[in-house]
Amino acid sequence: MCxxxxxxxTALIWIVVIGIVTGGFIYYRQERWDAAYKTARDAYSRxxxxxxxxxxxxxxxxxxxxxxxxxLKSVGAPTSTKSLIVLExxxxxxxxxxxxxxxxxxxxxxxxxxDLARTGNEPGNSAAHRAKDxxxxxxxxxxxxxNLRDAEKTGTEIQSCVDKxxxx
Numbered sequence: 001m002c003x004x005x006x007x008x009x010t011a012l013i014w015i016v017v018i019g020i021v022t023g024g025f026i027y028y029r030q031e032r033w034d035a036a037y038k039t040a041r042d043a044y045s046r047x048x049x050x051x052x053x054x055x056x057x058x059x060x061x062x063x064x065x066x067x068x069x070x071x072l073k074s075v076g077a078p079t080s081t082k083s084l085i086v087l088e089x090x091x092x093x094x095x096x097x098x099x100x101x102x103x104x105x106x107x108x109x110x111x112x113x114x115d116l117a118r119t120g121n122e123p124g125n126s127a128a129h130r131a132k133d134x135x136x137x138x139x140x141x142x143x144x145x146x147n148l149r150d151a152e153k154t155g156t157e158i159q160s161c162v163d164k165x166x167x168x
Contacts, residue, residue, distance in 0.1 A: 033072070033075045033076070033077060037072055037085070039071070040068040040069050040071070040072045040089060041089065041165045043061070044065050044068075044089065044092060044093060044161070045165060046061050048096065048158050048159070049061075051099055051155070051158065062097075065093055069089070069090060069093055072086060092161035095158050095161065096158060098154050099154040102147045102151035102154060103151050105144075106144040106145075106151065109140050109141070109143050109144035109147065113141050116133050
């Protein structure tokens with residue numbers, strides 16, 4: 001027959017209580033993280049849908065992504081695997097920013113090429129001046145096309161992020 005002393009019983013009770021409290025905390029943290037991740041993932045999907053929309057439609061959605069990512073990071077990942085998931089989602093969010101920068105850069109370059117074309121064709125400009133402007137226009141348009149090509153590649157990566165989020 002086994003007899004426990006009062007101190008041993010108290011120690012066992014404390015071990016059980018600490019185990020229950022710790023287990024409850026871990027479960028609560030996991031649920032908070034899951035909810036924060038779902039919010040961030042949904043915000044990302046909404047922003048990705050509007051990546052080609054105007055600033056008034058896109059910017060509030062991108063801001064929602066940033067806020068939800070901050071909240072997700074503040075909750076803290078309960079496991080190292082979840083930490084990797086946060087890093088991956090964060091890289092997807094950065095892709096949205098890159099995409100918008102590429103598109104904005106291409107639009108600015110095309111606008112610059114149009115300005116060069118307007119000023120280069122003014123009466124009184126020499127042939128040399130027009131030839132220099134034509135070369136600058138050609139170079140600017142090539143840069144704009146490069147930006148659009150980069151945007152297209154980034155758009156494909158963004159879609160991969162969205163598709164991956166649908167399967168998680």
